[in-house]
Amino acid sequence: MRCISTKRYGVVLIALGVTLGVSVRPAVPQTLIFSVDPASPTPLCGDAFVAGPQLVVPAVQFGLLPAGDNVDALSGGNDLFDDNTPLLFSVDRVTIGAPGTPINADAAPEMHDAHGTIYETRPPNSHAPVVTGLTLGLAPGFFGDDVDAVGEPVFFSIDRTSVTSLVRGADFAGHVLVTDGTNLSVWAAGFQMGLQPGDDIDALLLLNVKNSEMDAGGDVALFSLDPFSPSTTTGGQGGQVSPADVLMTRFDGTFHVYRHASQLGLQSDDNVDALHVLAGAIPTASGWGLVILALTLLTGAKVFFARRTVTTTSAS
Numbered sequence: 517m518r519c520i521s522t523k524r525y526g527v528v529l530i531a532l533g534v535t536l537g538v539s540v541r542p543a544v545p546q547t548l549i550f551s552v553d554p555a556s557p558t559p560l561c562g563d564a565f566v567a568g569p570q571l572v573v574p575a576v577q578f579g580l581l582p583a584g585d586n587v588d589a590l591s592g593g594n595d596l597f598d599d600n601t602p603l604l605f606s607v608d609r610v611t612i613g614a615p616g617t618p619i620n621a622d623a624a625p626e627m628h629d630a631h632g633t634i635y636e637t638r639p640p641n642s643h644a645p646v647v648t649g650l651t652l653g654l655a656p657g658f659f660g661d662d663v664d665a666v667g668e669p670v671f672f673s674i675d676r677t678s679v680t681s682l683v684r685g686a687d688f689a690g691h692v693l694v695t696d697g698t699n700l701s702v703w704a705a706g707f708q709m710g711l712q713p714g715d716d717i718d719a720l721l722l723l724n725v726k727n728s729e730m731d732a733g734g735d736v737a738l739f740s741l742d743p744f745s746p747s748t749t750t751g752g753q754g755g756q757v758s759p760a761d762v763l764m765t766r767f768d769g770t771f772h773v774y775r776h777a778s779q780l781g782l783q784s785d786d787n788v789d790a791l792h793v794l795a796g797a798i799p800t801a802s803g804w805g806l807v808i809l810a811l812t813l814l815t816g817a818k819v820f821f822a823r824r825t826v827t828t829t830s831a832s
Contacts, residue, residue, distance in 0.1 A: 548634075548647065549573070550790070551587045551665040554677065555609070558654060558661045561586040562678075564669045568653045573669045578693075579700030584679035588789065589692075589720035589739070592668025595793045597721060597738065602638045603762070604646065605719070605780060606663040606790035607631055608743075611760070617643050617781035628658040634666060634790070635781075643781035664718065666792040670694065671703060671724070673717040676744065689716035690745075692730075692737070704730045709737070710771040712753075715745040719762075719791040732767045738774055739763055740788040750785055760786040 547566050554561045562575030562585040575582040597603070609631040613619030622630035622645065632649025654661035665672070674681055676689040680700075690706030690713075706715055708730070721738040725731060740762055746753040757763060760777035777784050 589673035590667035593724035
């Protein structure tokens with residue numbers, strides 16, 4: 517009797533791994549676009565950079581003031597995600613992370629590098645750094661650079677301390693904005709996302725389905741709020757969500773928690789200040805459909821190998 521090659525088992529195991537939702541993370545591109553917060557030594561906080569840091573989009577092309585506005589959320593509008601998609605995120609400079617997590621280790625006094633690092637979170641509870649501040653060419657330490665936006669510079673938001681926000685009104689930092697290269701305009705207002713006046717969007721993933729004007733109920737976004745937002749538990753106005761929660765809206769006037777702070781390895785008073793999803797990330801399967809498909813593969817493999825064993829035994 518000849519032995520059956522383990523390569524055949526490998527093929528089945530690979531197929532089963534895909535079926536069971538083992539997603540493949542593409543390499544993080546060198547052209548990852550990001551912005552930094554106003555306290556960062558890297559000028560200017562209204563600009564967008566790639567690693568170096570090298571300027572790719574100056575503030576004026578967002579329709580912003582070059583020395584007074586801060587971009588704190590970016591998205592290309594083509595972000596694909598489901599309940600199990602790995603997310604990239606960053607945190608602010610006072611985030612400490614849950615004990616035992618990479619975020620907590622990087623935020624330790626001897627490190628103080630968590631706010632310049634981009635992490636990946638995978639359900640149900642996996643967290644790892646994927647891009648360090650050193651890789652991006654950022655200044656380290658507590659008073660170093662804080663990555664506060666990651667994504668393509670198509671849709672964006674600005675923070676509550678930006679001059680443009682102060683001029684336009686208290687709720688302007690809760691809007692999703694677009695620009696024609698000179699002037700900015702509101703693409704989606706905060707109330708369409710279920711936000712209160714004074715809420716500040718400080719991280720954004722957006723899927724603009726029709727690649728056009730906002731489509732309530734069709735378009736979908738993931739976002740987070742800064743710690744001073746009235747909708748947050750840290751905002752002092754009875755809010756119910758954490759600034760480290762990732763929230764979801766379909767622009768129908770409501771939002772809900774998509775992932776809790778603990779699922780990102782964070783504490784409830786930490787703050788997520790950037791979100792991103794890699795193009796080409798494979799959404800993972802879930803539910804009874806996954807179980808049925810896995811059992812089908814296993815049954816098929818069992819029959820296949822049983823037949824091969826009979827065949828090879830007869831031939832010997």
